[in-house]
Amino acid sequence: MRRSIFILAFLLCLVSSAFAAPIEIELVQYKPEAFRTFDSLAEKFNATHKNIHLKISSPNEPMTILKTRFIRDNYPDIIGIGGDMDFSNFQDAGLLADVSGYKGLEKIKPAYIDIINGLKFVPTPGVFGVPYMANAAGILYNKDIFDSHGWKIPETWSDFIKLCDDIKAAGILPMYFGFKDTWTTLAPWNALAVDLVRADVCQEVNLGNATFAKEYREVAEKIYSILKYAEPGPFAYGYNDACTAFARGESAMYVIGNYAIPQILSVNPTMNIDSFVMPGREDSNAHTLNSGVDIMFCVMEACPNKDAAYEVIDFLLDPENIQSYVNDQNSVPCQIGNFNLTPMLNGMRKYIDAGKMADYHDHHYPSEMAVDAQIQTYLLHGDINAFLAKFDTDWVRYNRDIIEKLKKYNASHK
Amino acid sequence: MKSQNERKRTFLLIAIPILLLFFAFNTVPLIRGFIYSFTNFRGYGSFDWVGLRNYVDLFTDTRVGNSYWFTFKLALVATILINILSLIMALALNSKIRFKSFLRGMYFIPNILGALVVGYIFSYIFTYILPAITHAASMLASRTWAWLAIVIVCAWQSIAMNTLIYISGLQTVPEDVYEAAALDGATGWNRFRYITFPLIMPFFTINMVLCMKNNLMVFDQIMALTKGGPAQSTESISYLIYNNGMNGGQFGFQSANAVIFFIVIVVISILQLRFLNKKEEQL
Amino acid sequence: MANQNILVKEKFNWPVTILLLLGLFTVLFPLYMTVIIAFKQPSEMTNDVIGLLSFPKSWSFDNFREAMRVTDFWRSLFNSFLITAITMIFSIIIHSLMGYAVARNMNRSKFYRFSYFYIVSGMFVPFAILMMPLVKQTAQLHIDNMFGVIILYVVFYMPMNVLLYAGYLKNIPIALEEAAHVDGASTWTTYWKIIFPLMWPMHATVAVLTALGTWNDVMTPLVIMSGSGVNTLPLAQLNFQTQFGTNYNLAFASYLLALLPMLIFYLIAQKQIINGVINGAVK
Numbered sequence: 001m002r003r004s005i006f007i008l009a010f011l012l013c014l015v016s017s018a019f020a021a022p023i024e025i026e027l028v029q030y031k032p033e034a035f036r037t038f039d040s041l042a043e044k045f046n047a048t049h050k051n052i053h054l055k056i057s058s059p060n061e062p063m064t065i066l067k068t069r070f071i072r073d074n075y076p077d078i079i080g081i082g083g084d085m086d087f088s089n090f091q092d093a094g095l096l097a098d099v100s101g102y103k104g105l106e107k108i109k110p111a112y113i114d115i116i117n118g119l120k121f122v123p124t125p126g127v128f129g130v131p132y133m134a135n136a137a138g139i140l141y142n143k144d145i146f147d148s149h150g151w152k153i154p155e156t157w158s159d160f161i162k163l164c165d166d167i168k169a170a171g172i173l174p175m176y177f178g179f180k181d182t183w184t185t186l187a188p189w190n191a192l193a194v195d196l197v198r199a200d201v202c203q204e205v206n207l208g209n210a211t212f213a214k215e216y217r218e219v220a221e222k223i224y225s226i227l228k229y230a231e232p233g234p235f236a237y238g239y240n241d242a243c244t245a246f247a248r249g250e251s252a253m254y255v256i257g258n259y260a261i262p263q264i265l266s267v268n269p270t271m272n273i274d275s276f277v278m279p280g281r282e283d284s285n286a287h288t289l290n291s292g293v294d295i296m297f298c299v300m301e302a303c304p305n306k307d308a309a310y311e312v313i314d315f316l317l318d319p320e321n322i323q324s325y326v327n328d329q330n331s332v333p334c335q336i337g338n339f340n341l342t343p344m345l346n347g348m349r350k351y352i353d354a355g356k357m358a359d360y361h362d363h364h365y366p367s368e369m370a371v372d373a374q375i376q377t378y379l380l381h382g383d384i385n386a387f388l389a390k391f392d393t394d395w396v397r398y399n400r401d402i403i404e405k406l407k408k409y410n411a412s413h414k
Numbered sequence: 415m416k417s418q419n420e421r422k423r424t425f426l427l428i429a430i431p432i433l434l435l436f437f438a439f440n441t442v443p444l445i446r447g448f449i450y451s452f453t454n455f456r457g458y459g460s461f462d463w464v465g466l467r468n469y470v471d472l473f474t475d476t477r478v479g480n481s482y483w484f485t486f487k488l489a490l491v492a493t494i495l496i497n498i499l500s501l502i503m504a505l506a507l508n509s510k511i512r513f514k515s516f517l518r519g520m521y522f523i524p525n526i527l528g529a530l531v532v533g534y535i536f537s538y539i540f541t542y543i544l545p546a547i548t549h550a551a552s553m554l555a556s557r558t559w560a561w562l563a564i565v566i567v568c569a570w571q572s573i574a575m576n577t578l579i580y581i582s583g584l585q586t587v588p589e590d591v592y593e594a595a596a597l598d599g600a601t602g603w604n605r606f607r608y609i610t611f612p613l614i615m616p617f618f619t620i621n622m623v624l625c626m627k628n629n630l631m632v633f634d635q636i637m638a639l640t641k642g643g644p645a646q647s648t649e650s651i652s653y654l655i656y657n658n659g660m661n662g663g664q665f666g667f668q669s670a671n672a673v674i675f676f677i678v679i680v681v682i683s684i685l686q687l688r689f690l691n692k693k694e695e696q697l
Numbered sequence: 698m699a700n701q702n703i704l705v706k707e708k709f710n711w712p713v714t715i716l717l718l719l720g721l722f723t724v725l726f727p728l729y730m731t732v733i734i735a736f737k738q739p740s741e742m743t744n745d746v747i748g749l750l751s752f753p754k755s756w757s758f759d760n761f762r763e764a765m766r767v768t769d770f771w772r773s774l775f776n777s778f779l780i781t782a783i784t785m786i787f788s789i790i791i792h793s794l795m796g797y798a799v800a801r802n803m804n805r806s807k808f809y810r811f812s813y814f815y816i817v818s819g820m821f822v823p824f825a826i827l828m829m830p831l832v833k834q835t836a837q838l839h840i841d842n843m844f845g846v847i848i849l850y851v852v853f854y855m856p857m858n859v860l861l862y863a864g865y866l867k868n869i870p871i872a873l874e875e876a877a878h879v880d881g882a883s884t885w886t887t888y889w890k891i892i893f894p895l896m897w898p899m900h901a902t903v904a905v906l907t908a909l910g911t912w913n914d915v916m917t918p919l920v921i922m923s924g925s926g927v928n929t930l931p932l933a934q935l936n937f938q939t940q941f942g943t944n945y946n947l948a949f950a951s952y953l954l955a956l957l958p959m960l961i962f963y964l965i966a967q968k969q970i971i972n973g974v975i976n977g978a979v980k
Contacts (some may be wrong), residue, residue, distance in 0.1 A: 033939040033940075060932065061919055063661075068919075085663070089663055092459070093458060094459060180554065181641065182643050236551065238537065238541075241541070244743065244744050248744070259940075263942035266739040367662040368662030368664040376643055420883060425802055428794045428795065428798045435848075436852055440819045441819075444827060446830035447829075457829050506717055509710050512709045513718075517718070520721055520724055521721070521724060522960070525909060526956050526963075527727075527952065527956065530934075531952050534949075535730050538749065542749070543746055546746050579861070583865075585898040585970060616867045617864060620864045623860065652825070672823045675823060676826075679821040680818040687814075694867075
């Protein structure tokens, strides 16, 4: 009995070495809405690669799934996640591999590499993800309404306010907010903040070189000042209400990102949408587009076949595959090159091409601090001093471990 | 004597394996969670021991304080409301009515509908339909009234469950008790007050405890209706524990919150149980 | 038997019936909204009251068909059904035994009184604190699958069900068992022959409450079976919600489909609760 098992095992070894099984690479990506695109990419990959078998899964509730898998020490080889706090935490927990040696990084726009490097709590050396697609936020507008009234895209803050006044005077609601869902308050907040405030403000505050009370005052004043151009009582309506209202032509503009386009089009599939950058300042040449990494590929530290993982990423970065992803998802590619983008991003195109962009500020806020809810509270009360003071005190409390780590790191790297 | 021993042994053979199962999957993870409450663990990866810091923070955090106030206010009002209404519903549905099965079935539907549906429908009712009728602003957008909207939805959903428990309690009241009462001339309110209610008192106890527990741990309705807003006025304790502990990076801190919360409700519920059990004995 | 005939001949209580029918509006109105949304297309969704309450352009079952396709309906239904049914059966057997052991000894023995409060207090542990430790524990025991989910449900619902059974047994006189004991039956046999059948209305209640909780639960299967590819109905329904968009029409159609089996089960269980009256009358 025992001998026969031994022989069997020996035979199995022989067989498996003769027909080397392909290396299995598992990629878990966090955008379930893009599952079809990823499924067809995986199919195409497996048809052309014999040595590697790629399995892509696009689960619902992806972050919960990933975190619970990490608890069990069950790691995929590559994860496709967004450039936000989860990435910072995964990186800080040492789960992600440094991919700075990966060749494909050279083709990625430096602005996006800077964005994901800026997300690290502590400026440790290395690059921990390959940015794939970006999103862009600012103002979406109803092109038909604009064209029929001859309104132009505003270049400065005072142009923007004048435009709002004109729209209001024409008996149209300038914009619709869905502030019942607190996270939507971050859309105008981020759009103004990237234009008005330095991108590394959170790190500077962590180092004690700046205060939010000073840095964010103008942002807070300006976001409050546009409330009067929205529907009355915007705190009663949610994101979904706002998408529906904008889609039905109830407002001329909607301060949100390109990620809202599918929901808007589901209500009104033939809507003519375009976009522009929120002009937060008066200097029309100095605006910055609010753009973040929508999805990047991170190779896990635990991945045993990093070269195979790179081969998969090479395939995904192939311009042809990027273009098909962009066509399906209306995204903005992070790779350098001439891609066809959706016409709905025409108004933002020159910023995208020039790489004049900065990350969403809230990607640096700890989610448990609930900055979105604090902005909502401020917009309800209007007490700017209380809001900014609380921002600074809460910040220190929710970030103290990070601040300590950062100080320690800086002390040892002087 | 022999049968007494046999009885004791049988009960122990039943109770011990069940207690062990319960210990393994309820108490053991609770102890682990308790240990995490002394760390800055975020759920995965490395962590540091922080001693009692989380507990000290807990008592100085106004957000946690507000969530306690909100949760208890909501739980108290909702529990009383739900128990009164479901007792009335149970008596009505248990009386000799036409379309009994149909009515019982229909009134049970709110309990089966998923949170997404309930959230959407009631958001719609509060945001568009009620303001159109009353010409007042939406309750969900008002810091003074949003909690009441949540009470209404909690009640709408959970009356079905408490009614069911009261109905099954009413089945233990033998029909001849009513007949005897009818002979004594007890009808209506008196019959309820002196005969029915004392007999279903154990079910009143159960419902009070279950209802209190469900309302103190309110989570789904918050997620569906307000997500803690407006202006953080409807953040329940469970909402904070889940949202900041699981989704945020505060697992350690929220474990401490959960431990304190657990102790608080256990104390409340055991006091409630003891008080109501005493009442039961008096009746 | 004669008693029963009198009951049947008795008149229906029409005032209560009418009040209950009127009260049905609170259920029918939200249900009406759910049904029409389930039939509409996303492009028919509006923000005004009339637009929402109006009928869909066509009553086609396309949404239901599409929802069934997206959720892989029959397979997800089967998994949900399997988990719910097994949990329910285990719950009825295990929890009624524990309830019995506790109820019959609580007044005499400190151990059982302690066990009762120990188990009941487990109800108040916020799931969020148990979640991560349980994920780890089930993985270590290699039960991060359907079996593990069922074990966890049996543990989660134990407090509520033990509370219910113990409460119900207070109203079942101990004299019945003592008579059987005198006849020489063991405690175990007495339980299965006499007590278990007497608790039928409570079994039905426990079955409904446990089934309902497991049927609609998302969190436990999500975190315990994450990545295993096994879908339950609520897990599959997450397909309709993504971060920046929700297809309410498909989701509502799917929720209505998921509601039906539960409603039918509830109506069957209701009959059992009413049958309990007859059992009670016999005793």
